[in-house]
Amino acid sequence: xxxxxxxxxxxxxxxxxxxxxxxxxxxxxxxxxxxxxxxxxxxxxxxxxxxxxxxxxxxxxxxxxxxxxxxxxxxxxxxxxxxxxxxxxxxxxxxxxxxxxxxxxxxxxxxxxxxxxxxxxxxxxxx
Amino acid sequence: xxxxxxxxxxxxxxxxxxxxxxxxxxxxxxxxxxxxxxxxxxxxxxxxxxxxxxxxxxxxxxxxx
Numbered sequence: 001x002x003x004x005x006x007x008x009x010x011x012x013x014x015x016x017x018x019x020x021x022x023x024x025x026x027x028x029x030x031x032x033x034x035x036x037x038x039x040x041x042x043x044x045x046x047x048x049x050x051x052x053x054x055x056x057x058x059x060x061x062x063x064x065x066x067x068x069x070x071x072x073x074x075x076x077x078x079x080x081x082x083x084x085x086x087x088x089x090x091x092x093x094x095x096x097x098x099x100x101x102x103x104x105x106x107x108x109x110x111x112x113x114x115x116x117x118x119x120x121x122x123x124x125x126x127x
Numbered sequence: 128x129x130x131x132x133x134x135x136x137x138x139x140x141x142x143x144x145x146x147x148x149x150x151x152x153x154x155x156x157x158x159x160x161x162x163x164x165x166x167x168x169x170x171x172x173x174x175x176x177x178x179x180x181x182x183x184x185x186x187x188x189x190x191x192x
Contacts, residue, residue: 062152063168064159126164 003052013052016045072118080111128163129188135179136161150174 003009019041027034051059061069083106090096098106136146143161147154152171159165160175167175167187176183 057148057153060153062156063171064156064165065153126159126162 003049004054004056005052006056009048009052012048013045016041016043016048019044068119068122071122072115075118076111076114079114080107083107083110128166129190130161130163131181131186131188132157132161132175132179135181135186139179141179146175146178149178 020038021041023034023037023039023041025034026037084103087096087098087103087106091098136143141149143157144154147157150157150171151174156165156171160167172183172187176186179186
């Protein structure tokens, strides 16, 4: 198995190792939340190793992939706005009293997962 | 939209991967172009036509609704 060692891959792996180290230090000396950073760093490192086994062309951003990303981002943005509006309406009508963490989670997951799912959808659908 | 890309690609003995490399896009993009599921930009249409030594309107045929 051939591993690429160009700048992009090394930067990605460096980021992963850095995050692991940072997470370990936080966990040992400051807060147990450091374990989350360590896990994230491990995931990033594994992704980096996977990227290193693929050719540069595999991850090339051409006009079609850029267009799909932009389209998915546009729709994910409006989906997030819709979810926030619904939550606001529920709050105002006293049907639900969301905390900051409720809203943070809803917004983050709608945006991120919405974007990922929409990217897959637009990739399959074509134009 | 219909395309004759596959026909012209076969004339020049090019694989989808080779055409993608020459034109500077992913192989996936060539697949979607050949299936008529993607409308290329003018630049991409021009680059594909130039590589396949054809005119743009020979390669890409837009059907009237």
